Amino acid sequence: MVFIPHSCWAGWPSALSVTFVFLITMASSMESQAAAVHxxxxxxxxxxxxxxxxxxxLASDASAQENFIAQGAQLRAILTxxxxxxxxxxxxxxxxxHAKLFELVDQASVGRDAKATALELLAVVVEQCPMEQLEALQPKLMERVLKMVKYVKEAPRVVAAACRIARLLVRHIEFYAPESRRALFETLTKLLPAVLAxxxxxxxxxxxxxxxxxxxxxxxxxxxxxxxxxxxVRSSVAKLESAAVQVFFVAPLLADDAVVRATAExxxxxxxxxxxLHQTWKQIVDRVVEMAHLQIDCVAGKRTVTTPAPTGMKTWLADALDDADVQVYHRAATVVQRLALATRVLEQCLASRTISEREVQLVLSDVIALTRRVVTVRANEVGKQSAVSEDGFRLPSSVVYGVLPxxxxxxxxxxxxxVRRAGLCALRHASKITRTLSLAVDHVHSDTHAALYEAVAVCVKALGASxxxxxGQPLLEQLVRQCKQDLADDTRAAKKPEDAVSAAQGTGKGSKGKKRKRQAGDLSQLSSNGGADGAGGSVFLSARNQQLLVKNVDAALAAIATIVAVYGGLLPSEARSTVSETARLAVQQQTRRRRAMASDASAVAASPLDVVAMLLLSDAVSADQNGAHATSLVSSLQYWGSAASAASSPLTQLVALNVAEALVHPRAPPLVLNFDHVVAAHTAPKGGNNALLEPATALGSRAALVSAPAVRGRMDWDDEGQRAEDAEMEHEPEQETTVSEELTASKRAKTEVETEKPVPDVEMAESEQQQTTEEDVEEDFDDERPVVSRVEETSVRDAGEEEQADEAEPVASVSDTPASATNADDDDDDEFPDIVVDDADE
Structure with missing residues (x-):
């Protein structure tokens, strides 16, 4: 063993600090060197x-301009x-x-495509340039933008590139200097009318x-x-609204997602x-909702050529009936596209940062009514079952059936x-929302189930556990029932041919038509030969139907997990058992799910989370009706362990596995808890207001505050400070015994001094004894209260001494207890003996 002198140890902190500073300096120098290289x-x-x-x-050579145009996209990608x-x-x-690009834009002999390519490269400069350089380039850029928009209208690509530069310059307008901002506004007064045109x-x-x-x-x-x-923009609002609404009636623009998004924003x-602001916003929302209702009228067959237009919608109904001569399926697609644009506008209006939940609550009832009307449209109620329109304008029922999903x-x-934007303010419309979702569960097409389950999850999270x-409970029952049907689709589908055969036979018996009899015979023959199930014994599902089924099941499982996480212990035991059963069924069908998703790489990339793992984790972590956790944790651990070992497993399975291992840890999970505020709340005076300022610690519906000693007893940790705490705990019983003996001695002395006082009535003593016994029952059974028992024994002994004193001469009894102790114990001058209650544990 080598001995190191103390003088060497003393110099180590300074050496470590010097080394640390050296490492930081080296790192900063390496970063600066890398920046210089870049x-x-x-x-x-x-x-x-x-x-x-x-x-x-380049400005005078046509072939060079063609090469420049061909390399434009690659140049933009590299520079960006x-x-x-x-x-x-x-x-x-x-x-x-910059000089060369400005030259290309200014020269009249340069082709339009070359001008557009130069402007697109200038847009890259505007995106990346710091504020100082951007503010210096802003006047030159806006001058050329105005020139291109006003005088090169016949070149849409040039105008689009110029508008993009203007858009980027306007985005940072609040960071410009006052002079630059003033110059920009002067240019915008000339630019905006040209852009609208x-x-x-x-x-x-x-x-x-x-x-x-x-x-x-x-x-x-x-x-x-x-x-x-x-x-x-205040002077151009009316014209801007007309230009934006015009997109509703241009079919090529409606089919482009970028145009729809820009119009909605x-x-x-x-x-x-x-x-x-709020009144104008509500007017726009009302007009958009009315526009959506008009499209629903077209689909539901309630709008004809002679139907009067709503009042106040003149701008929004321009050329609305010009598409009567369009082919029927093209007209149906246009109606759906208009409804999609109205939906996008409503979403953007509801997501606006300038309005609050109060304004959203004002239009929430109209939005719920719109959704309810959409989900209740049925093809068999539109009109006659025909592929031909009755009046040439209304859509036939077959076409309506095609666009309903x-x-x-x-x-x-x-x-x-x-509902997502309204949040808790939507609580007053909870009944309407539930009825609408219930109708959707019963009526929407299977292609729409994913959107339905997402809506259920959002509504549950927004409305809360109340x-x-x-x-919660009605939607959970419907979701579990539908999810079980989707998971057990093979069994359910296998029964369909038999049901169809029985229905056809029943129809054939009551009908005398030869055609129906022949159809029933063919169907019976198909069933007897095995039909589609004869070869493999299972119903065939195409790749598209399998992927749709998996998508719907994933959305349903995610919604069920959300409901369990939100309501938790408030759900009854039957509901939680059905959730656990659904989760086990989903685990069993996971192999088939992976096989179906393997053929669709985009679906795998779009769903990085494992919804089965999320449902199992929510079921295990959330408390049940009895306040217990870890529901079906063993089977969940088996699934998480086997799935997390795969190389392509998502992060959710690893997280769920770690959480489960923490739950089943034999000595409780390592929690970081602080009970100081709990102890302060218990020790604070009852009349004070300090307890109101303490943070709430009960996070669950059945959580209760516990004291620090109880928590310390339940969580027995092997840390270094535990030995000192155990030593202190060993001395506590001795201290409690000493205190109890002192109280007993003082009580005996006080009783002997007060022997001459009248004894209370028997009924009063019995009531006091009963009250004391009830208090003992309410306390812990291990809590010993020797004071009360000693008081009873002393009172009995005093009664016997009084009987003997009646026979003998009255002699003044003198207590051996000092007078100071007696006076300290009895200073209230009442005729009843004091009752000492041990409040040490309260």
Whole structure:
């Protein structure tokens, strides 16, 4: 063993600090060196782009311009990926790059595609440039943007690229200096009318892909302004609303998702430009809801050519009936697309940051009514079962049946968005929401079940645990029933041919038609030969139906897990048992689920969470009706352990496995708890207000506050400080015994002094004895109370001494107890003996 002198140990802290500082310095130097290398490589890349893609003769050489246009997409990708202009903010290469692009935009001899490519590269510069350089480039950029929008209208790609630059410049308007901001606003007063004009011209029935880009970027400019500076758009609100609503009646624009998203964001932000924000927002929502009702009227057969238009919807119903001559399926698709756009606008309006839950609550009833009307549309109630329209305008029932699943999904999306935004304010509409969801469970198509289950999960989380009877338990029963049917689809489907045969035979007996008899005979023959089940004994499911079934089951299991997590111990035991049974059935069908999902890589990528693991984890962690945890934990551990070992297992299974191991730990999970505030709440005076300021610790419906000694007794940890605590606990019984003996001695002395006082009545003594006995029963059975028993024995002995004193001469009895102790015990001058109650454990 080597002995190290103390002088060597004393110098170690300083040496460690020096080493630590050295390591930090080295790390910072390495980072600065890496940044310098990145900056050098970025400058070289920019110089290479200038030399190879932007030659000096580019503005006058047509072939060079064609090469430049062909390399434009690759140049944008490279410059964006390496963040070149975020590093290179000055220098000759930086200035030369802008100069060449400005030259391409300004030269009249340059082709339009080359101008558009140059503007797209300038948009990359605007995205990456720091604020100082951006503020310096802003006047030059806005000048060229205004020129392109006003004078190159016949080139949609150029206009779209210019509008994109304007959109990026407007986004940072609040960070500009006052002079730059003032100059930008002056340019915008000339630019906005021109942008509205090009957006209106692009919204035609013959809109191309470039026209769609113009609409997207043009509406995006107004959307950015409505978010950062709404007052600057106030004079153009009416024209902007007309231009945005025009998208409802242009079929090519309705089919483009980017146009629909830009239109929805613009319409949802228009209310920001009004002085009466909330009133304007509600008017827009009301108009969108009315527009959605009109589309439902078209599908439900309640709208004809002669149906009068609603009042106040003149702008929103322009050219609404011009599509009467369109083919029937194309017209049905247009109706669904309009409803989809209305749904998107409603979602954006409900997600607006400028309104509160109070405004959402005002329109929540209308949204629920809209969803209920969508989910209750039935094809057999629209009209005659025909593929031909009755009046040439209304959709036939067969076409309505074809578009119902998509409409149901749109209606449920609106309800989900409204309830998610309203939150707890939707609680007063809980009954309406439950009825709507119950109708949806019974009527929606199987393709819409995933959207339905998502809506159920969102509603349960938003409304909270107080809606158990109205929302939670009814929906849980329906979800479990439907989920079991989907999980056991093979057995259920195997019974379908038999049911169909019996139904056909019953129909054939009562009918005299030869056709129905022949159909019933064919069906009976098919059943006797085995039909589709003759070869394999199971019903065939296509790949699409298998993937749809898995998707619906996953959504249902996620909704059930949400319900269990929200309500927890409030759910009855029967409901929890059905949930556990559903989880076990899902585990059994997991192999088939993986086989079905293996053929769809996009579905696997879209669902990184294992819903089966989430349901098992929610069932195990959430307390049941008796307050117990770890429901079906053993089988869940088996599933998590086997599934987590796979290389492609999601993170959810590993997390669930760790949580389960913590639950079944033989000495309780290592929790980080602090009971100081609990002890302070118990020791605080009852009349004080300090207890109201303490944080609540009861997180569950059946959780109760426990004292620190009880928790310390339940959680027996082997830490280093446990020995000292155990030593202190050993001395506590001795201290309690000493205190009890002192109280007994003082009580005996006081009783001997007060012997001459009159003895209380027998009834009074019995009542006091009964009260004392009840108090003893309420306390812990291990709590010894020797004081009360000694008092009873003393009173009996005093009674015997009084009988002997009556026979003898009255002699004054003198107590051996000092007078000070007697006076200290008896200072209330009452005629009843004191009753000492041990409150040490209270």
């Amino acid at each position: 900056a050098s490589l970025s400058r070289n890349l920019l110089s290479s782009v200038l030399a190879l893609a932007l030659p000096d003769h 990926q390496h963040d070149v202009f975020g590093v290179v903010t000055d220098g000759k290469a930086f200035d030369k790059f 090009v957006v209106t011209e692009a919204s035609t029935a013959a809109a191309s892909a470039e026209d769609k880009a113009v609409v997207v970027q043009g509406l995006g400019v107004f959307t950015e302004l409505l978010l950062v500076s709404p007052s600057s 613009c319409l949802a932000s228009i209310a920001n430009a009004s002085d009466k 998509e409409m149901h999904a749109l209606g449920l999306r609106v309800l989900t968005a409204a 809606t158990l009877e109205k929302v």
